[in-house]
Amino acid sequence: MELLGMTTIFLLICISCLLLVATWRNISQNGKQPPGPFALPLAGNILQLNPKNLPESMKKLNEKYGPIFTIYLGPQKIVVLYGHDVVKEALIDQADDFSGRGNLPLLKRLFNGTGIVTSNGETWKQLRRFALTTLRDFGMGKRSIEERIQEEAHFLVERIRNTHEKPFNPGGFLTHAASNIICSIVFGDRFDYEDKKFLTLINLLDENTKYQGAIQTQLYNFFPTLMEFLPGPHQELLKNIYKVDKFILEIITQHKETWDPSCTRDFIDAFLNKMDQEKGNDHSEFTVESLTRTTLDLFFAGTGTTSITLRHALLILQKYPEIQEKAQKEIDRVIGRDRSPCMADRSQMPYTDAVIHEIQRFIDLIPLNLPHTVIKDIKFRNYFIPKDTTILPMLGPILHDSKEFPNPEKFDPGHFLNANGTFKKSNFFMPFSAGKRICAGEGLARMELFIFLTSILQNFTLKPVVDHKKIDITPLIASAASIPRPYEVSFVPR
Ligand code: HEM
Ligand SMILES: *[C@@H]1O[C@H](CO)[C@@H](O)[C@H](O)[C@H]1NC(C)=O
Numbered sequence: 001m002e003l004l005g006m007t008t009i010f011l012l013i014c015i016s017c018l019l020l021v022a023t024w025r026n027i028s029q030n031g032k033q034p035p036g037p038f039a040l041p042l043a044g045n046i047l048q049l050n051p052k053n054l055p056e057s058m059k060k061l062n063e064k065y066g067p068i069f070t071i072y073l074g075p076q077k078i079v080v081l082y083g084h085d086v087v088k089e090a091l092i093d094q095a096d097d098f099s100g101r102g103n104l105p106l107l108k109r110l111f112n113g114t115g116i117v118t119s120n121g122e123t124w125k126q127l128r129r130f131a132l133t134t135l136r137d138f139g140m141g142k143r144s145i146e147e148r149i150q151e152e153a154h155f156l157v158e159r160i161r162n163t164h165e166k167p168f169n170p171g172g173f174l175t176h177a178a179s180n181i182i183c184s185i186v187f188g189d190r191f192d193y194e195d196k197k198f199l200t201l202i203n204l205l206d207e208n209t210k211y212q213g214a215i216q217t218q219l220y221n222f223f224p225t226l227m228e229f230l231p232g233p234h235q236e237l238l239k240n241i242y243k244v245d246k247f248i249l250e251i252i253t254q255h256k257e258t259w260d261p262s263c264t265r266d267f268i269d270a271f272l273n274k275m276d277q278e279k280g281n282d283h284s285e286f287t288v289e290s291l292t293r294t295t296l297d298l299f300f301a302g303t304g305t306t307s308i309t310l311r312h313a314l315l316i317l318q319k320y321p322e323i324q325e326k327a328q329k330e331i332d333r334v335i336g337r338d339r340s341p342c343m344a345d346r347s348q349m350p351y352t353d354a355v356i357h358e359i360q361r362f363i364d365l366i367p368l369n370l371p372h373t374v375i376k377d378i379k380f381r382n383y384f385i386p387k388d389t390t391i392l393p394m395l396g397p398i399l400h401d402s403k404e405f406p407n408p409e410k411f412d413p414g415h416f417l418n419a420n421g422t423f424k425k426s427n428f429f430m431p432f433s434a435g436k437r438i439c440a441g442e443g444l445a446r447m448e449l450f451i452f453l454t455s456i457l458q459n460f461t462l463k464p465v466v467d468h469k470k471i472d473i474t475p476l477i478a479s480a481a482s483i484p485r486p487y488e489v490s491f492v493p494r
């Protein structure tokens with residue numbers, strides 16, 4: 001009895017202490033720091049944040065606290081930027097200050113702070129600059145990046161033709177095509193779709209997408225120390241990343257054996273050249289480790305994003321046969337049926353261009369964006385934001401802004417067309433984010449989306465297996481990405 005009483009008192013003291021700490025933390029942020037809901041010690045705002053649908057939780061907090069607010073993801077403080085103006089002021093007008101990459105515990109664990117996506121400082125600057133120039137360099141190897149995409153589009157179309165109008169889920173084909181673009185750029189050549197090595201790699205990447213969506217993986221960001229010890233899909237994700245690492249390392253070794261500085265075949269060769277140039281420099285950022293991580297980054301950032309966008313696109317086009325037909329007419333007029341689409345065609349195809357923009361706007365692929373940090377103490381909108389504070393400059397609210405895009409929840413290519421049918425640019429089109437951290441693969445991704453989609457529509461008409469009016473194109477929110485509902489479709493040759 002006495003013992004029980006002592007324990008109760010002890011527990012009460014503990015709880016009071018924790019509450020005191022929490023109150024102190026919430027008070028100390030008054031005035032100078034952006035407002036936000038009361039946060040529990042350790043658990044943070046778990047009560048206000050639904051890990052399964054963070055965008056929805058953010059919407060509610062925005063209604064209460066305005067365009068800039070503070071939340072706690074577990075013990076980690078995050079300042080959320082909600083809406084076009086506040087995000088533009090941060091990422092574009094104060095670009096340098098907001099150029100740091102925030103380290104969500106899961107990202108930190110997966111990437112160890114190297115590569116491009118999760119690195120900071122000099123490492124990030126140099127690796128990003130190198131990747132941008134190499135991805136832009138049309139002289140890499142004998143073929144331009146555009147030609148590599150055209151080649152892949154050709155194989156994709158032939159593979160679809162072989163399905164002979166039988167309905168199927170095109171997800172796998174699209175993943176293979178998007179992965180092969182990265183393979184072609186990084187490893188020098190595409191793989192055959194039946195290649196065992198290729199299928200192993202794809203399988204690993206596929207599984208990772210699944211593991212990333214799991215609730216345990218999301219909880220890792222709230223309670224990293226605890227989740228580190230618990231079994232579950234997040235552990236499989238970590239194991240998988242090491243397997244992909246090994247795969248890449250093998251290919252790097254092969255490249256080293258056949259390396260010839262006078263003939264740059266691909267991204268890895270370009271990187272080996274750079275390593276060679278910096279041989280005497282002990283502080284060089286160009287090492288085998290950073291090459292492995294950068295390669296992994298390109299797969300991680302560049303395959304799921306593009307293929308999921310294409311999966312959305314093929315579902316949306318089934319829902320709106322009249323939009324599909326209009327794009328096909330434009331393709332027939334500008335490109336015809338006898339040659340591959342190329343990027344030079346795009347400027348003469350405002351309607352198709354508007355459709356692709358509208359797809360990216362509508363699906364809002366990465367609603368929360370990736371986390372940033374401020375790289376020094378700054379003043380922002382009269383708030384004080386200390387160095388290293390994690391910033392979430394959300395993209396969803398910008399892409400679905402109802403002033404810029406009337407009726408934003410409706411799919412309507414008119415959002416990107418002038419009354420006279422010309423293409424209408426919008427500063428709110430930010431699916432790739434903005435500023436210094438803007439997607440490093442934007443140019444590549446837009447080439448892929450244009451060439452793959454026009455090639456498919458040039459050769460096939462999409463025929464749904466259900467009444468097109470019944471198709472549900474609203475995305476499912478899975479972790480940080482919006483993915484389409486599963487579907488089958490039949491491709492009818494034109
Ligand atoms: C539809 C396709 C894609 C979308 C919607 C997309 C979107 C994004 C977004 C929102 C970010 C975060 C930007 C920020 O932190 O502010 C990002 C970063 C990045 N993306 Fe993409 N991306 C796509 C395709 C690609 C492709 C094909 C590549 C491959 C080269 C790629 C490589 C990267 C890299 C390396 C980063 C990190 C940039 C940095 O931290 O400096 N992305 N992307
Ligand atoms: C992570 O980075 C640290 C420091 O750069 C390094 O010592 C360590 O080996 C890395 N860990 C992994 C798993 O790559």
Ligand SMILES: *[C@@H]1O[C@H](CO)[C@@H](O)[C@H](O)[C@H]1NC(C)=O
Nearest residue numbers: 417418419420421422423424
């Ligand atoms: C079409 O309309 C836009 C804006 O409404 C205008 O800027 C553009 O010059 C027009 N183009 C043509 C060819 O009429």
